[in-house]
Amino acid sequence: MLDESPRFKDAVDKMVEHTQLSSWESVQLSRRLGRPGAMTFINLICDSFMELHGDRFYGDDPAMVGGIGLVDGQAVTFIGNRKGANLRENVRYNYGMSNPEGYRKALRLARQAEKFGRPIVCFIDTPGAYPGLGSEERGIGEAIAQNLKAFSTLKTPILVFIIGEGGSGGALGIGVGDKLYMLEHAVYSVITPEGFASILLRDPSKAAEAAEAMKMTAHHLREFGVIHDIIEEGSAEETAACIKAIIVRDLAVLCSKPHTHLVRYRIRKIRGIGEVSGIAKTWWKPLLGVFGKTESLS
Amino acid sequence: MAELCSVCGHTVTVDELRICPSCGHYFPLSPEQRIALIADEGSFVEMEGSMQSVNPISLAGYEEKLKESQKKSALTDAVTIGSCTIEGEAAIVAVMAFSFMGGSMGSVVGEKITQAILEGALNHCAVILFTASGGARMQEGIFSLMQMAKTASAAALLEETRTPLFIVLTNPTTGGVTASFAMLGDVILAEPGAVIGFAGPRVIEGTIGEQLPQGFQRAEFQLERGFVDAIVERKHLKKTLSFLIKTHKGREVSHVG
Numbered sequence A: 001m002l003d004e005s006p007r008f009k010d011a012v013d014k015m016v017e018h019t020q021l022s023s024w025e026s027v028q029l030s031r032r033l034g035r036p037g038a039m040t041f042i043n044l045i046c047d048s049f050m051e052l053h054g055d056r057f058y059g060d061d062p063a064m065v066g067g068i069g070l071v072d073g074q075a076v077t078f079i080g081n082r083k084g085a086n087l088r089e090n091v092r093y094n095y096g097m098s099n100p101e102g103y104r105k106a107l108r109l110a111r112q113a114e115k116f117g118r119p120i121v122c123f124i125d126t127p128g129a130y131p132g133l134g135s136e137e138r139g140i141g142e143a144i145a146q147n148l149k150a151f152s153t154l155k156t157p158i159l160v161f162i163i164g165e166g167g168s169g170g171a172l173g174i175g176v177g178d179k180l181y182m183l184e185h186a187v188y189s190v191i192t193p194e195g196f197a198s199i200l201l202r203d204p205s206k207a208a209e210a211a212e213a214m215k216m217t218a219h220h221l222r223e224f225g226v227i228h229d230i231i232e233e234g235s236a237e238e239t240a241a242c243i244k245a246i247i248v249r250d251l252a253v254l255c256s257k258p259h260t261h262l263v264r265y266r267i268r269k270i271r272g273i274g275e276v277s278g279i280a281k282t283w284w285k286p287l288l289g290v291f292g293k294t295e296s297l298s
Numbered sequence B: 001m002a003e004l005c006s007v008c009g010h011t012v013t014v015d016e017l018r019i020c021p022s023c024g025h026y027f028p029l030s031p032e033q034r035i036a037l038i039a040d041e042g043s044f045v046e047m048e049g050s051m052q053s054v055n056p057i058s059l060a061g062y063e064e065k066l067k068e069s070q071k072k073s074a075l076t077d078a079v080t081i082g083s084c085t086i087e088g089e090a091a092i093v094a095v096m097a098f099s100f101m102g103g104s105m106g107s108v109v110g111e112k113i114t115q116a117i118l119e120g121a122l123n124h125c126a127v128i129l130f131t132a133s134g135g136a137r138m139q140e141g142i143f144s145l146m147q148m149a150k151t152a153s154a155a156a157l158l159e160e161t162r163t164p165l166f167i168v169l170t171n172p173t174t175g176g177v178t179a180s181f182a183m184l185g186d187v188i189l190a191e192p193g194a195v196i197g198f199a200g201p202r203v204i205e206g207t208i209g210e211q212l213p214q215g216f217q218r219a220e221f222q223l224e225r226g227f228v229d230a231i232v233e234r235k236h237l238k239k240t241l242s243f244l245i246k247t248h249k250g251r252e253v254s255h256v257g
């Protein structure tokens, strides 16, 4: 068990004391060393948890944790980015940046969950997928793409919690689900503010300005309808209790729905995101019928 | 018309295949040129040609940037979609334009790619997507990221109808396009020499602190690593696509009912 919570809470209290946080302060808090991570929440939420390793192709990616936990007696598959609680662990877990095998392990465990009727809970906390030689050689793009496709039609409920940094495709690779929540100081964006600043503002030192312009905080994303709700942060224990209450509440509803309804709802929701001028939004909907059909065939 | 080749530096005259006669470099094709190369003459009917971007995160300067790009390219956004026949075989095609804001995928590109895929699914008609993109359109913030999920979920839907998805990766295809629909084809083709990858070369070099090996992330490298089915020369592209459509008619699963 990691005991980072009291110090972290002090830091949050200090920053929140006077005024509402700026986007850049949220970015800094979301990355702060010692912020409760996926393992902290898994341990606090589960009665017991068993980690499962490996993608069955190449190796095991420690930056992606996966396994089965019992939440008030209900079996749930957990998948999460793992950063570690101190510098030594950060290095061991590659600062939460996964290689392809991390995404392929996540997919294997998600399919296993589907097969055995377990719902899935994902914890997002990564600056992004690992941009390295081996990662490219083993097809990081392909691995993420397969997850987006597979998770969008997985016949089991999926809850996603962004608990720290939600960085780009590396976050989205375990981020397609039925309901998406963010901790209040978590962020979610298509690129880091530093990247945005150096590419679009042509000045890497303008990251704070970029963070504001990118609208990447939980409050912005709720306004955009990208996330369902914001979870207030307290101590690790308090936050974990809130997350657990949401898991129990949502799964009670989602697990009672026919899988075909879940998938249709999920696809409709994903389909609806985006802002363009004048499109017909309904002509394609008869296609959703394929999900009813496929299930009765199998 | 003589043009400067960016690879060998020679000033050359190219035919409709737009390949440098001096070094073999593939010049980029505009959507119009690409369609002329593969579609039967006069068969292409554009879909959603007037769809326009809005400014979803109200980013200063984005609208001006769009207008400027539209003026420069005579395109409305970075992808053109429509239906056509290829040696008599019906297909839905989408052609991305790197010349329009680096082929970046925002809401319009995501929506049009999605519509192309769903149109194919609805009519059980092969879908062919030509990619050319630097990745997500950062100017649209989180909405650009979500287009990855949207296009990938459309590909999942297409799969349920047993309708084929063919991808042709052209130079360059990177970032969020690689990590979504570009890697989801039943058959994935690439043009010779095309750069194909997720992270950009400079980002990787920054991470590993050294120069990338020769040919890293090129089509030939991806073929060797198993991520591309075949590298196809432009002169064979039309014939190859019609062969693929003919050989993927398989069994039809109706979505009605």
Ligand SMILES: [Zn+2]
Pocket: B005, B006, B007, B008, B009, B010, B020, B021, B022, B023, B024, B025
């Ligand atoms: Zn040349």
